[in-house]
Amino acid sequence: MTRILILGGGFAGTECCLQLESYFQNDSDVEIVLVSEDNFVLFTPMLPQVASGTIETRHIVTPIRTLIKKTKFYEDKIKTIDPQQKIVSLYGTHEKRGKRIHYDYLVVALGSKPNFFGMKDVEQNAYTMTTINDAILLRNRIIDLMEQAENETDPILRKNLLHVAVVGGGFAGVETAGEINDFIADIAEYYPTINRHNVKISLIEATPKILIGFSPKLAAFAKNKLVDRGITIFLNAAVTSYDGKELTLKSTSKSNTILVTNSDHKHPNYDVQKIDSLDSNTVIWTAGIGTNEILRDSLFPTPKGRIHVNEFLQIPEFPDVFAIGDCAVIDPEIIKKKFPPTAQVAEAHAKTAAHNLMRLLGGQEMTSFDYSWKGQSAIIGKRTGIASFFGIHVSGFLAFTLWRNLYLSKIRGWDKRLRIWIDWNLDLFFKRDISRLKTMKKTSSDFKELDEVDDVW
């Protein structure tokens, strides 16, 4: 019996698992095991819409058990990976024993974590946008700050409550800023003392541009739309600290200045300013991709925070181990072409790794990974988007519709697609729900070490 163990049930891990099932469905000599912390696949591109309440929380997650047929699934947190002994250990909880799983082949698909570039205070005080919990917390936070500001009479405290700063001008930051801005605009009517224009949303980016992967024309369209809708954009502005109230900034330009959009202009330009800090009680951190702590502490080579793999997606030092998705990068010495850490690439990695495992078990030669970029799209708030596909660039409502159709088709499960489609359409007729359900805690500590009673499997 050959055991293939997959770690991580995100885009890469789930796709790899399903591909392997299709190759080995009738082969009882191959066992597939998947371990993931959550028992669902999360569709991250729609996280900002969960944060703004446009989509119901459970509609963007698909339970892994509804997708798999042959795979043995463990909902658990991985504690260590020992590629020398070929053993992965899992945490126990207060009511279940920890486990050690032996493997013949391993696929590491553990994704990434937010990168705070060593700023502990930012890590502690900022909101993030990578998990379903993050989206729920953020929605609760936005409603809470409106509730608090409504009855706050001190103008400075009120101003700080009503300033939301989003750090990171990539996909996640722009989409989050756009969604939060729409959300606040829609719910302001419930708060009689808050004028929609009292609320300030800032988007902070360390480079001179937002949405760097897009054509300059589309990025400029997005920038103008965001500013038209009241969002202030700060460019060349790197965050240096955040204590929960004050966000300190440093310029990344030679002239030591930060560019700030001037929303008074019909077509916004940038004012050049020296800014050292902004006051905000809510900072959302979407900048930077960091390393999962398990990989950082492992024997795998992670020179720039991601596991270096060869063209077949194997870790050269441990040829029985493949690494795919956001946590992996092909050694630039082997392939110069760059593949950004996106869901598209994660799924393409997964297909190649599964194919190579099938060939390896059959004693055949493996194939090199390659991927041709099909295009990308982003939504930037109400009924507006930007998209480039096969060299064609579109913006506005058409791009927004393209985004919706494309991403809806990518959701796993017809029931989830239908539920999301209904959410979007109900949104046309009904007002936003501002109930705040205080059920989520910021940290969860249900995993603990119970080594003395660990189960070896």
Ligand SMILES: Cc1cc2nc3c(=O)[nH]c(=O)nc-3n(C[C@H](O)[C@H](O)[C@H](O)COP(=O)(O)OP(=O)(O)OC[C@H]3O[C@@H](n4cnc5c(N)ncnc54)[C@H](O)[C@@H]3O)c2cc1C
């Ligand atoms: C807000 C947002 C918007 C995005 N929009 C887009 C977009 O529009 N288009 C696009 O292509 N990409 C987008 N991305 C990027 C995309 O989500 C990632 O590239 C993709 O998720 C990478 O897939 P992955 O399988 O490598 O990692 P993930 O999908 O992150 O999966 C990692 C899995 O590992 C599990 N895991 C991690 N640590 C442990 C552990 N210790 N124990 C057990 N399990 C563990 C996690 O629970 C998770 O299931 C977006 C990301 C975000 C955050």
